[in-house]
Structure formats: structure tokens, C-alpha cells
Amino acid sequence: MRYAFVSTLLLASLLLAACGSPGDPAPGTGGEITVAGSTSVQPLAEVLSEAYMGAHPEIRITVQGGGSSVGVKSAAEGTVDIGTASRQVKDEELGEFPDLRVFTIARDGIAIVVHPDVAVDAVTKDQVKGIYEGSITMWSEVGGPSVPIIVVGREEGSGTRGAFGSLIMGDEEFAMVETAILQPSNGAVRTTVSTTPYSIGFVSFGYLDGSIKPLAIDGVEATVENALNGEYPVVRPLNMLTKGEPSGAVKGWLDFILSDDGQAIVADEGYIAAQ
Amino acid sequence: MRRRYLVDRSVRYLLFFSALISLFIVFMIGLFTLREAWPAFREIGLLSMLTNSEWRPGRDQFGLLAMIAGSVWAAIGSMILGVPLALAGAIFLAEVAPVWMRGIVRSSVELLAGIPSVVYGLFGMVVLLPVIRKIPVAGNTGFGILAASIVLAVMILPTITNIAEDAIRAVPREYKEGSLALGATHWQTIMGVTLPAARSGIVAAVILGVGRAVGETMAMIMVIGNSIVLPRPLNSNPLTLFLSQARTLTGNIAVEISYATGLHEDALFATGVVLFVLIMIINSSANLLIRERRR
């Protein structure tokens, strides 16, 4: 029994020692890059990481979500190497975290999407505003059947919500209709809208697929071309944030992303080059 | 000989040390949470947090009322659905079931207890939501308290059944035999003698089940809608309150903690403290009742 006890203790200390080797190097150096934040940036970051790791097999990049505000906070506190955000960094955030460095790697449109069976294909900006404010509650008010609109939105920490707020509602911190179903990621909004009849939501262009239907806004279709030529009204920057100037592996990856090769991948994935 | 006592002495200190560390951790969690929550209580005020129904961190509004109501209504719903079934199941297992049936039912209940909550949430999302959506009430999204209540009821069923069954079994045989000797039927004995005798244990079981319901997080995020709204009936029928969307205290914490900073983060810790205290009260009263019964 004594031996079992001692060996468990040894196992514990061995494991703690194992923590020492690959994990210890300061962020940015060595071969590890951790990325967290915006779910809008997530798919793009994954593709960019695969491309870079292909050419540099000694580097390991892990990507996860959480939302833009998680990206800002994690980067600022050094919890991850790169934080991502799908909105401008707020002045208060820059004030609280003056070490933050912002790199715009792409731009992205936000599509207003509905359940595929909804018989509405186009809306005006004011109508979207009305729906999300709660002043428009029935599909019949925007050309559809006489059924209540189920509004799906994002948590307050979402960059997509913030950008949607500034570009459509006129206020980044707008008050969403209180009965809106709130989800913690782009993917969750997409899943909810695609499985809930008569629902409406907003997602990053990168999440458009056959399961949901994008609406044209003020006559402009939600396509990358329209975002590129500036006609589509809801476009925002996709940012990567670091604490202090990037160095080592982090700098290598960021340089790659901002290079022609990286930006070509951005375009391929359906986003807009950073310019 | 001396070596034995040396070993004995050093082991004693080792064990004391591990006990110290363990208890230190146990208390540190409580203290850490309180320390982080204190600025929120000081600046926002406990009363304000408990009565304000607006939770908008961007506008420095930290009212927990909507979330408290969400957690409470989901728990109430789960009790309405789950408690009668669980108690009946407990009586069944303790008094009525033949031995072969007992094994099947008990194993099923044990298995139900071990299933991860996300699986229940998944089931709720895929099966319950479309079904609930069919109820023809305007504003019914499928997401909401009813879905949460059904999921929670299935989750707390094993907890309540187990403990209530123990309580019923613990009633001394003489009580039952005396009642039957006086000419009462089996059912009259159960209703008139066994259940009242097991009353405190049963109440403890129910309270513990409620505690579990209030503490559930992930399954709630999946089916309750997470809307920051005070649950209210959707039309003149008060029962439609259960079709309202809602958000729970637990869901609130889980979704916002990884990005909250400053006062917002402190407010989430304060939410944790409110939850902590709520559960502690629930569990303490359950323990008190069980201890009273043993005496």
C-alpha cells in the first residue's frame, strides 16, 4: 500500500516535471503559437495555420474560439500568443492595455441570414434595425408570412455583434430585443438559424453555407464581390493582437499572413484582403 | 526498531501536510471567490444586483434578477415534472417491485445518473426543441424553460429516487408490521405510516435534486435560449411562462467569464457567490434533515 502511495506521488511529480520542457519557453519563441478569440477569424486562422505549418513543420499552432473580447483579453494578459478580434479594438481597451499591438489581417462581411424556408430574400437596413430593436416582430411586416420573427443574436463579448451594432444599429453597445436567443459563437448562430424555422441571425461571411440563406441588404447581395467593391454595407476588419511587438515564431507567422502568399489564402477563403 | 518510529513520525507529518494542503485548497476556493466578488458587492450593491433585471455589462448594468428567475423557474419546472415521478419510482423500488424488476430499474437509474449532461443537452436540442416548437403559441421558439425543465427532470430523477428509496427502506419494519396488523392495506400503510416516517429523508432527497438542477450549466446553455429576459407568460395563459426563453445564473457565468474584465469580472464572481450561497443553504437544510432523521 505504501508503495502504491509513493508511486502515485512520483507519477504526479513526473507529470509536473514534464510540464517543464516543451511548455516553458516564453511565448513567441520556440515552436508553439496559441491563438484564441473571434469565431469569425477562427476558420481563416485554421487555414492559415495549416499552410504555415506545412512549410515549417517545427512550428505548432493551435486555434480556438471564445469571441473577440476573449481574444483581446487573452492577448493583453499574455494568456495566449495571439488574440483575434473581428472588430476594432475599443479605446477603453487600448487604454487599459497599452501594450497591445493590432494587425489587420483581412476584412470580412457580416451576412444577415434566415432559415432557408423563409420566403423573404431582401430587406432594408432599417428593417434589420427594426427587427433587432424589437419594433418589427412579424415576418409579414417585411414581406413574409404572418408568423413571428425569431431573433437570434450573439453574446455581448462578440466582435461580430459589436461590428453589427456599429454598422447597422448605429451603436456598438445597442440594446438587442430582449427575447433574442443568444449564442456564444458564429457556428452556434448558424446551427440555430438553420434548425429553427422563421429565425433570423447574423454571421460572418466565412460561415455561409447551404444551411442558411443570406439576405440582400438595400438591394445589395451578400457576396464577397460586393464587399470588395464597397457596396455591401456591413464589412469590418479582422485583427490579430499581440502583447508587445511580436517576435520569433509569432512574428514569422504574422509576416507570412500579411505577405502576398498569406493574403492570397485570405482571398481564397472568401475574405477580403487587408490592404 | 528506531527506524519504525522514524517512519511513523515522518509519515504522520506527511499526512498532516497533505491534509493541510487539501483543506487549504478547499477553503482557498471559497476565499478567492469572495475576494474577487467583493468589489462588485461594494460598487454595485447586493440589493441592486438581486433586484435589477437588466444585465448589460457594456452599460455597467449588472442586475441578476432575470438570471435568478431563469434558474428558479427551470428548477421549479424540473420539480413539477421530476419529483412525482421520482418519488413514485422510489416507493415502487422500496415497496412494490419484485426482486427481478428491482434490479432492472435500479441499474437503469444508476446509468441515468452517470450520463454526461451534454448528452442530455444534445438530446434536448435534437429531439425536444422541434417538438416543443409545435405548441401553437405566438413567440414560442422551442428554446426556453420547458425544454430546460424536461432535461433537468431526467437528470435529477436518479438523485431523488436513490435517496428517497434509502429513506423509505430505513423506516423500521415494526411500523409497517404494526399498521398491517391493525388491518390497513399495503397502500394505506405506505401513505399513512411509511411515507410520513420517511418524510425528512424524502424532503432531503428532493432538496438535493433541486440543488443539482440549479447547478447545471452546459445542458442549460444548449436549450434554454440564453436570452436576458425576465421569464413571463407569452399570452393570457399563465402556463405559457414555461415557453418563455430564459438564462440561468450558471449559463451567465460560463459564457461571459473568459472575456469579462474589471467590474464585469467581479460581477460574475458575485454571481458565483450568490449561487454558492444558494446551494449551500439548499444542501445544509438537506443535511440537517437527514441528521435529524438518524437521531
Added chain:
Amino acid sequence: MSEQPDAVRSPEHGPWGRTNLARRHLTERAAFVLLWVAGGAAVAALLAVVGYVLVQGISVVSLDFLISPPRGGLAGEGGISTTVITTVYLVALTISLAAPLGIGAGVFLVEYAGEMQGYSGLIPRVVTVARFGVETLAGVPSIIFGLFGYALFVSALHFGFSLLSAGLAGACLILPVIIRTTEEALRAVPRSYREGSLALGTTQWQTVSSVVLPAALPGIMTGIVLSVGRIISETAVFYVTLGGSSRAPTSLLDPGRTMALHVFYLATETNAFQKAMATGTILIVSIVVINAIINLLTRRFTMR
């Protein structure tokens, strides 16, 4: 009805002319039918949930599913290999952190500072307070541990979203459970064991290690196996400490996702509900196995 003859109008007869006894039999039968229905309902609930998940998921479960990693990011393709690895790592980490501490604490509280030692004054009071703290924490909802784990391990200590943060938070979660089950197992060992051993002239540690602990071992192991089951099923704590990366962690500071978390992400972020069901199936099977082990252990426990 009031026209009934006198013989029928007596205390044994109710207002409908039936005997009270007959009415009692009717309610009795109805009640027992309801109870059978309730018993059956519990089984039905289980069959409904588990059955649905298994039926939907079993078609996707295959060796390939188990050994290939998740792909396609948010499209939810691929298998669950990395999540299985993460789950195993996490279980190993939490148990190796919590078990020595928890068992040691339990042993100390019962054998060295407990009722058997007959201390008076401050020590029993300290032990009571300690026990109260452990009991309370055992009942606290898991999200509080997530909150604590995030603020301390992920943020303040800069471990970030990692196995380490999750393992530490998870260890805190199961520590009270292990302490409590160890205490119960030790207290169930008859006093005579200890007294007999001490009478033979052994030291206290020899008594504990060669006599008491082996006798309590099945109970302690039950507690550990229960904790393993708890870690496998747990989501809230790891949701906020482990991150959501779908790659297998190669060091303690790497993020990852457990199988349970993978079910959550698949269900909420992709439309791959069948894969979620399949992952759920694997989880349910693991729990069945763990339950079987616990039952085996408890049978050995009670036979001693």
C-alpha cells in the same frame, strides 16, 4: 341512493353503497398500477435518451472514427481521436494530483485526528470545521470551479487555456469527493482491526498501512473510479479552462477538448449531430464500464 335498506346503511358502507373495504381495494389497485407505471417510466426515460443517442450514433462509430482526428474545423468532419487522448491525459492528471492529497487528508482526518484518537478541545473542533468545508465544497456546482480555475490558473498564473489549468481545476473539483469517500471507507473498518494490530505492538503507521488501508481499499478505489467518471462527464469546468482546440495536446500547456466538450461543440457549432451522437455513444459506453467496475468493487467491499 337514499332508498337503500337499513342493512346497507351502516359504518362499513360508503355513500355509493359499496363497502369501504371494496373502495379501499380499488384505490389500492389504482395506486399500485400508478407505481408500476412510475417504475416503468424511469426505465422508459432511460431508454428514450440513451436509446436515441445510441441508435443515431452507432452508425457513425467505427474504428476509423476513433482513430482519426477531427477535421474541417467547423464543418465537423473526421473522428474523435484527439479528444479521446485529451480525455485520457486529463483523467490521469487530475487523479494523480487529487488522489494522493485526498487519500492522505482522509487518512489523517480519520486515523490521526479523528474520534478514535480521543482528542479533546481544539482538535476535534478543527476537524469538524474541516469536514464541514469538505462537505460544502462537494456540493458546489461545477461552474464555480470553472470560474475559480479560469481566474487563478488560466489568467493570474498565466497557464493559459491548457491541460494544466484544466487538470488543476478538475483536481479541486474531485478532491472533496475523494476525501469524503476515503473517510467513509476508513470509518467503516471495525475498530477491532486497529486495536488488535496496536495490541501486537505495531506503530500507528504500520497499523494504518498494513491493516486499515487494505481493508478500506475497495471503498477508496470506488471513490477514485467515481471521480474518473465525474471527470469524463464534466464539461462546465473544462469549457472555461481547457480551451476548444481540436488538436491533441503535446505538453501540459497545450489546450484541447475532451470528448464531452467535443459533443458540445459539435452540437452547437456544426450541423454534425450524428457525430455528436456518436461521441455521446462512446461516452455512454465508458460510463457503463465504469459503473460496472464500481459495482464489482462495492460487492467486494461488502463481502469483507
